Amino acid sequence: MAGATPAGRGKEPVRQSNPGALAPSERQHAVFKAEQLALRLLSAGKLAEGGELLLKVLHGRRALCGPEHADTLATVHNLAALRHFEGRQEEASDLYELAVAGRSRTFGQSDPRTLASIGGLASVRRQQGRFAEAEEMYERALCGLEREVGSKHPETLTVLTNLASLHKMQSNFEAAEKLYSVALEGREEMLGSNHPDTLSTVFHLANLYASWGRLDKASSLYDRAMRGFESCLGESHPDTLSSMNNLANLRATQGEYEQAERLYERALSGFQSKFGADCLFTLTAINGYAGLRKQQGKLDVSEGLYRHVLQGRLKLLGAGHPRCEQTRQALVSVLLEQGKHDEARALESQETSGDCSRAPTCPCGRQSSAATDVP
Incomplete structure (x- = not known):
């Protein structure tokens, strides 16, 4: 959960009582503004509201630009990320496959946008328990992104973090620790120690140490993630709640039942x-x-x-x-x-x-x- 919410920034959308009366360029601008608002809502954890708006944006983009326009495919990718985050893996799989196919035809198989969608599809396969497929897709996306945009690009570090999560799910703890550490170092350098993406990696590393039985390390990292998310995203944001929950799991494991129950x-x-x-x-x-x-x-x-x-x-x-x-x-x-x-x-x-x-x-x-x- 942490770090998975699609994010974006933008101003309030243009509101029209009769959108069909707008000129094509004005309609495109209205859809753009609506998408920015949808992504902003998602970033704030307002998934139902943001998801409903994002679906309307997708219909608008298809009508205005066609199904394989760059902007349409970007919206498909964002909606797939949301469905994955919501746990709706079959829908996420269909959308990511659509994004991969469309971006491959439009931009080529080695384009960073195509590789990002492959990485997203890999995460769906991971959640479906299809680990061999997921690993092959992650490796393909990671190699391509390192070649095309560099090892410290945000998208590269996202795929690296997700590959680490796959290793963690398979109890390959040492391999996961190495990848998480590289991703954390890169995000701290490029984004700062309190950026949500950095805190997401902290959260995942804490999960690893908890699964590994290294509870003291896990405790300090969960606490850092929870406090950081609460500071930058708010106490009711899903990432804050995830960190809070996992810290509760840890406290229960340590026998600190009252604190666990409160969390x-x-x-x-x-x-x-x-x-x-x-x-x-x-x-x-x-x-x-x-x-x-x-x-x-x-x-x-x-x-x-x-x-x-x-x-x-x-x-x-x-x-x-x-x-x-x-x-x-x-x-x-x-x-x-x-x-x-x-x-x-x-x-x-x-x-x-x-x-x-x-x-x-x-x-x-x-x-x-x-x-x-x-x-």
């Missing part, structure tokens, strides 16, 4: 208000909170939360996805601890393909809470 509840409240109860990010948050409740011995609460997460993840990610499997195993463990052996065996036999319709409505507010890693 989880702040993060979950923010995610639910921005994304709703069934978004992938909110589900990831609930998953963490379910783990805390299990550690506290509140097994019935933990069971209900895990059921909700599993049902939601199956719907969004599909059976067989690693995150569905992780939640299923956690739910099985909670059932066994409660002596519900028949239910646990039945759930194990489903292999994440069964119905978890017993899941309750997503708990909100004070009663239950939790937050997210990168989707």
Whole structure:
């Protein structure tokens, strides 16, 4: 999640009661201004509002410029990035494939814009668990970008960071650490230590150390990322909430349950208000909170939360996805601890393909809470 929100700057769009009466050049300018506003909304974490406007911009660009104009393809790429960030991977895949194909024909396969879309598609494949495809695409994009724009260009560093995340997901921790460190050094040099992209790399490096068991390093980096995001983006921005959630995960691992609970509840409240109860990010948050409740011995609460997460993840990610499997195993463990052996065996036999319709409505507010890693 952190660092993934499409960003942009711009002034307020031109508002017309009858856009069809505008001259072509005026319509193009109105669409441009609308896109700038959409990207600004997305950068502020207003995903629903920004996404709706960006979709209208795409329709406008196709009508005004054609489907393979540079500006149209840029909008397709931005919308794909948003869908990926929202966890809507099938839509993101279709859009990125459209962007890659269109940019390859329009600009060539080695153009930085084409390579950026290939890198985006690689991130979708990573989230789909298609690691071999993702790695091949990342390597292709990285080699091309280093050749075309240099090793410290922002797009190159983005692909480098995402390749590191792939290695982290595969438990190749040393390889991931090396790539994250190179990306962090480059972003600090080019952007400064408090730029959102720099803080995004700090966040990902913290995730790595947490997975690796190097908790002291992870703690200081999560704290740096959370405070930095809160300062530059605001306390309710998704990147701030992601850092807060993952710091809560860490505190729970360290046995600091009261601090973990406070962080989880702040993060979950923010995610639910921005994304709703069934978004992938909110589900990831609930998953963490379910783990805390299990550690506290509140097994019935933990069971209900895990059921909700599993049902939601199956719907969004599909059976067989690693995150569905992780939640299923956690739910099985909670059932066994409660002596519900028949239910646990039945759930194990489903292999994440069964119905978890017993899941309750997503708990909100004070009663239950939790937050997210990168989707």
